[in-house]
Structures are given as structure tokens and as C-alpha cells.
Amino acid sequence: MAKYTGPxxxxxxxxxxxxxxxxxxxxxxxxxxxxxxxxxxxRGSAKGxxxxxxxxxxxxxxxxxxxxxxxxxxxxxxxxxxxxxxRSGITGENLLQLLECRLDNIIYRMGFAPSRNAxxxxxxxxxxxxxxxxxxxxxxxxKPEDIVLIRDSSRQMQLIQEAMEAATEVASYEWxxxxxxxxxxxxKSLPTREQIPLxxxxxxxxxxxxx
Numbered sequence: 001m002a003k004y005t006g007p008x009x010x011x012x013x014x015x016x017x018x019x020x021x022x023x024x025x026x027x028x029x030x031x032x033x034x035x036x037x038x039x040x041x042x043r044g045s046a047k048g049x050x051x052x053x054x055x056x057x058x059x060x061x062x063x064x065x066x067x068x069x070x071x072x073x074x075x076x077x078x079x080x081x082x083x084x085x086x087r088s089g090i091t092g093e094n095l096l097q098l099l100e101c102r103l104d105n106i107i108y109r110m111g112f113a114p115s116r117n118a119x120x121x122x123x124x125x126x127x128x129x130x131x132x133x134x135x136x137x138x139x140x141x142x143k144p145e146d147i148v149l150i151r152d153s154s155r156q157m158q159l160i161q162e163a164m165e166a167a168t169e170v171a172s173y174e175w176x177x178x179x180x181x182x183x184x185x186x187x188k189s190l191p192t193r194e195q196i197p198l199x200x201x202x203x204x205x206x207x208x209x210x211x
Contacts, residue, residue, distance in 0.1 A: 084098055114159070129150075
């Protein structure tokens with residue numbers, strides 16, 4: 001499957017905000033966005049240069065921001081939108097709920113990986129189990145009552161150990177619970193919009209695909 005392999009910090013600069021694609025580095029002095037917060041390109045750093053966005057551009061940028069935060073391709077994102085639109089409830093909230101329930105996002109939220117990209121690697125290499133069955137598909141959607149855990153043979157991995165030590169926000173999530181000493185977590189319910197810590201306006205995405 002095709003995937004973006006370019007500089008991740010350039011994506012943050014393009015969207016004009018930190019997308020936290022590189023884990024702890026995004027909060028360190030090495031963060032490229034803090035050093036160069038202007039948009040990429042020859043004119044991006046020009047004094048007084050500010051690109052004006054059209055109405056379409058505003059909607060596009062919001063869609064791209066969310067897509068890049070979760071690390072999904074356009075075709076995947078469009079498919080999630082169609083599923084969200086077919087469900088009862090508010091389409092934008094349904095969309096974010098689907099993205100939050102991806103296994104790679106769950107591994108990241110539970111503190112077992114420093115970033116969603118790292119979580120995808122951990123999953124693909126067979127280090128994760130859901131309900132005692134190995135799952136190596138990052139886009140696997142979890143549901144309430146699912147048990148997600150790190151395999152016994154993988155618990156001493158430095159990447160996982162360091163991520164768990166650095167994770168500080170795990171306890172703030174009400175829709176799942178984590179037992180760090182058991183390297184596992186349980187999905188208690190599907191997340192509501194208020195429980196998804198994402199500073200985006202999902203209504204713009206709905207309007208983008210509705211045009």
C-alpha cells in the first residue's frame with residue numbers, strides 16, 4: 001500500500017499547527033515547527049507573505065489536517081467518510097469516532113507507542129493482540145469490551161518501554177482503561193466528540209465532501 005515517506009515536520013508546517021507526528025520530539029527543542037513555523041516553499045519565509053485561502057481552501061486544509069493526524073490515505077479517508085455518513089447521528093462526529101477506533105490510534109492513545117506511525121510498525125510486526133488474537137492490521141477497528149494488549153514476548157521492547165514511561169495523558173481518557181503492569185487496555189465505550197482531544201472543525205470536512 002502506498003504511503004507518505006517525506007518529512008513529517010513539513011506536514012505540520014503546511015497545516016500551520018503541530019500534528020504531533022513524531023512523538024516526544026514534537027515537544028522538544030528539536031521540533032522543526034517551532035524553528036520554522038511558516039509554510040514550506042520558496043515564498044513561505046518571505047516577510048509579510050501570507051497565503052490567502054479561498055472557501056474551498058479552508059475546507060481542504062481542515063480535511064488534510066485530520067487525515068494527516070491519523071496517517072491515512074485519501075482513499076481510506078473517503079471510505080471512512082462514506083461509512084460515517086451512512087450511520088445515524090452527526091456525520092462529522094461519526095467520522096472522528098471511526099478514526100479514533102483504529103487500532104494504531106488506540107495503541108498510541110494507550111501509551112504503548114510514542115506516535116501513531118510507531119504504533120503502526122508495532123502492529124504490523126505482530127506485537128499486538130486483540131481479545132487474545134494477534135492482529136497485524138493498523139486499520140482494524142476496535143469496539144466496546146475489546147481487550148488490547150502487547151504480547152508477552154514484546155513487552156521488553158525499548159520503544160514500548162520508553163513510550164509507556166513518557167505517556168502522561170492516558171488516565172484522562174474515559175472511554176478506555178489501561179493496566180500498565182499488564183500491558184493491556186480495555187475499550188469501555190465508543191468515544192464521544194467531547195472525549196476526542198482534537199482541535200478541528202469536523203463540520204468543514206462534511207461540507208468539503210458534500211460539495
